[in-house]
Amino acid sequence: MTDKEKRTPISELGEFGLIDHLTEKVRIKNKSTKKGIGDDAAIIDHGKDQTVITSDILLEGIHFNLIYTPLKHLGYKAAVINFSDIYAMNADPTQMIISLGISNKFTVEDIDLLYEGINLACDNYGVDLVGGDTSSSLTGLTISITAIGHAPKNDIVYRNAAVINDIICVTGDLGAAYLGLQLLEREKKIFVEVPGAQPDLGNYEYVLRRQLKPEPRVDVIKKLKEKKVRPSSMIDISDGLSSEILHICKSSGKGCKIYQEKIPIDKETEKLAEEFKLDPITAALNGGEDYELVFTLSMDDFEKIKETPFIHPIGYITEKSQGYNLITPDGILVKLQAQGWNAL
Amino acid sequence: MTDKEKRTPISELGEFGLIDHLTEKVRIKNKSTKKGIGDDAAIIDHGKDQTVITSDILLEGIHFNLIYTPLKHLGYKAAVINFSDIYAMNADPTQMIISLGISNKFTVEDIDLLYEGINLACDNYGVDLVGGDTSSSLTGLTISITAIGHAPKNDIVYRNAAVINDIICVTGDLGAAYLGLQLLEREKKIFVEVPGAQPDLGNYEYVLRRQLKPEPRVDVIKKLKEKKVRPSSMIDISDGLSSEILHICKSSGKGCKIYQEKIPIDKETEKLAEEFKLDPITAALNGGEDYELVFTLSMDDFEKIKETPFIHPIGYITEKSQGYNLITPDGILVKLQAQGWNAL
Numbered sequence: 001m002t003d004k005e006k007r008t009p010i011s012e013l014g015e016f017g018l019i020d021h022l023t024e025k026v027r028i029k030n031k032s033t034k035k036g037i038g039d040d041a042a043i044i045d046h047g048k049d050q051t052v053i054t055s056d057i058l059l060e061g062i063h064f065n066l067i068y069t070p071l072k073h074l075g076y077k078a079a080v081i082n083f084s085d086i087y088a089m090n091a092d093p094t095q096m097i098i099s100l101g102i103s104n105k106f107t108v109e110d111i112d113l114l115y116e117g118i119n120l121a122c123d124n125y126g127v128d129l130v131g132g133d134t135s136s137s138l139t140g141l142t143i144s145i146t147a148i149g150h151a152p153k154n155d156i157v158y159r160n161a162a163v164i165n166d167i168i169c170v171t172g173d174l175g176a177a178y179l180g181l182q183l184l185e186r187e188k189k190i191f192v193e194v195p196g197a198q199p200d201l202g203n204y205e206y207v208l209r210r211q212l213k214p215e216p217r218v219d220v221i222k223k224l225k226e227k228k229v230r231p232s233s234m235i236d237i238s239d240g241l242s243s244e245i246l247h248i249c250k251s252s253g254k255g256c257k258i259y260q261e262k263i264p265i266d267k268e269t270e271k272l273a274e275e276f277k278l279d280p281i282t283a284a285l286n287g288g289e290d291y292e293l294v295f296t297l298s299m300d301d302f303e304k305i306k307e308t309p310f311i312h313p314i315g316y317i318t319e320k321s322q323g324y325n326l327i328t329p330d331g332i333l334v335k336l337q338a339q340g341w342n343a344l
Numbered sequence: 345m346t347d348k349e350k351r352t353p354i355s356e357l358g359e360f361g362l363i364d365h366l367t368e369k370v371r372i373k374n375k376s377t378k379k380g381i382g383d384d385a386a387i388i389d390h391g392k393d394q395t396v397i398t399s400d401i402l403l404e405g406i407h408f409n410l411i412y413t414p415l416k417h418l419g420y421k422a423a424v425i426n427f428s429d430i431y432a433m434n435a436d437p438t439q440m441i442i443s444l445g446i447s448n449k450f451t452v453e454d455i456d457l458l459y460e461g462i463n464l465a466c467d468n469y470g471v472d473l474v475g476g477d478t479s480s481s482l483t484g485l486t487i488s489i490t491a492i493g494h495a496p497k498n499d500i501v502y503r504n505a506a507v508i509n510d511i512i513c514v515t516g517d518l519g520a521a522y523l524g525l526q527l528l529e530r531e532k533k534i535f536v537e538v539p540g541a542q543p544d545l546g547n548y549e550y551v552l553r554r555q556l557k558p559e560p561r562v563d564v565i566k567k568l569k570e571k572k573v574r575p576s577s578m579i580d581i582s583d584g585l586s587s588e589i590l591h592i593c594k595s596s597g598k599g600c601k602i603y604q605e606k607i608p609i610d611k612e613t614e615k616l617a618e619e620f621k622l623d624p625i626t627a628a629l630n631g632g633e634d635y636e637l638v639f640t641l642s643m644d645d646f647e648k649i650k651e652t653p654f655i656h657p658i659g660y661i662t663e664k665s666q667g668y669n670l671i672t673p674d675g676i677l678v679k680l681q682a683q684g685w686n687a688l
């Protein structure tokens with residue numbers, strides 16, 4: 001029973017703590033439910049094939065700021081971050097449902113722009129928009145997207161099956177989306193203080209694109225299939241590398257060693273981090289929103305893909321008792337922590 | 345291209361107009377997409393079985409008012425209204441995903457109550473909660489639910505296959521949920537004007553329950569299966585009987601004749617309507633939120649279930665050219681119109 005007198009602020013538990021607390025009592029009743037809460041997506045069984053399903057909710061003022069986010073980009077991003085969760089299960093996104101809450105500050109033309117982005121994402125990734133719900137809202141824009149994907153049963157990769165000595169790989173580069181956000185926030189502040197000031201976005205096209213129009217790594221998923229490599233575990237990077245690696249380690253019951261100097265960071269990210277007096281490694285570890293993939297592979301499988309330019313080994317899986325370790329360039333072991341976005 | 349100068353208020357199109365406008369360009373690319381936008385749920389094909397999937401978004405101040413909606417009831421209702429959409433496809437709900445946006449006025453104990461309701465609904469209807477997303481929100485509570493169901497391919501009933509001379513049936517009784525809302529709104533107003541006033545909810549338990557804790561008609565779906573009856577078309581009543589019958593007629597390319605005196609209305613609903621000086625028929629036709637089913641049946645099939653107490657024939661399907669008609673007790677033909685909730 002709930003103690004009516006007790007009033008615990010949600011911040012006391014945090015997002016992951018709240019989810020754990022709310023879902024600890026959930027019991028699975030249907031045979032078709034292969035995987036419930038606790039991965040990038042849920043898995044529903046149909047015999048030979050499985051359905052992969054995931055949802056994200058995006059709220060104005062929390063997940064996006066319309067001062068610097070074009071509505072078309074927002075629609076695109078809202079869709080692809082869900083596709084990214086499906087790819088992270090080694091499945092293909094096929095259908096999507098979108099629910100919108102729209103306040104009266106938005107016009108039909110605004111929502112058209114949002115849908116242009118959604119439709120472009122669906123076209124680029126071969127996904128069908130199959131339904132949704134549209135409602136008026138008292139305050140701002142709310143976007144809730146559910147993406148559905150499919151894969152043969154044995155293809156699906158969970159986050160809980162990393163094996164000791166597996167190589168930990170990340171794709172692309174990290175931290176850019178976070179720096180892109182810092183840049184947009186800085187220019188917003190100047191704009192608010194000096195109305196009419198033109199934004200100085202400099203030559204930072206790459207970090208801005210990473211923040212405003214991320215692309216999920218379907219190319220990586222295709223490359224792994226082409227090389228007949230199936231990762232032992234995989235997750236996409238929405239909350240920052242640290243947080244995601246800890247998800248893999250904790251659900252697999254393992255530890256890890258990550259080499260800081262192996263973490264891939266783009267030159268533009270490094271340059272802008274310097275301008276902001278930020279450590280680029282902190283942005284890569286905790287920034288999030290890069291929508292790259294982290295996965296673990298056996299040594300044999302790693303040999304098959306090690307020449308792929310956008311796949312980078314950054315460490316390996318250890319026994320749980322060794323803990324979660326980041327090794328600095330000086331060889332010092334630091335405990336890997338999930339600080340997430342807000343703690344930066 | 346969007347004309348940047350044009351600013352069309354969304355109210356000019358209305359909810360259904362906006363959905364039509366946004367989705368007219370959507371093309372289906374995947375073979376597995378059996379049914380996209382335009383029914384209670386989308387259908388995804390897996391050969392012998394099909395997946396049925398639907399979403400609803402509920403926003404504080406628009407869909408619910410926490411002054412008179414207990415959080416446990418809200419969680420229950422948010423879940424079952426999605427199950428109702430699945431049953432309306434003649435399928436069984438099996439999985440559910442929930443996304444929440446939570447402002448800092450809510451505590452862990454509040455969200456526990458919400459989840460108590462969600463879990464109770466899942467237990468009552470055999471549904472697994474398999475995932476979701478939880479986020480902070482700047483303003484109030486947002487609940488977005490996706491429900492997934494399953495059915496053998498040939499069981500699924502769409503809204504677009506009503507046949508001329510089919511009997512139109514509704515289940516249970518209508519208008520009660522709307523009157524329940526009127527009662528709660530009245531007591532809220534008194535409470536705001538006279539703080540400390542005790543709500544006078546009288547002996548209106550039934551209409552209050554219909555508003556606060558609706559139940560989807562799984563019993564009807566079971567009865568139809570037991571009698572080996574498959575409706576030619578079916579829809580659940582979320583927006584009011586008129587609106588739902590028009591959905592069936594328009595997507596089937598047919599007309600209808602509805603006999604006003606056949607529309608089932610509970611005594612308590614009638615009595616309260618009188619108190620509010622409302623026509624109970626208006627509440628039944630346009631009130632919505634009853635979560636009863638409307639379906640069409642061949643005469644032969646109707647014979648098999650006509651003794652079932654909670655299934656009521658209210659009219660029949662005609663040629664499209666005859667239009668959408670309501671026949672008053674005096675025999676006058678009135679055009680059936682989808683006024684929806686707000687126009688009342």
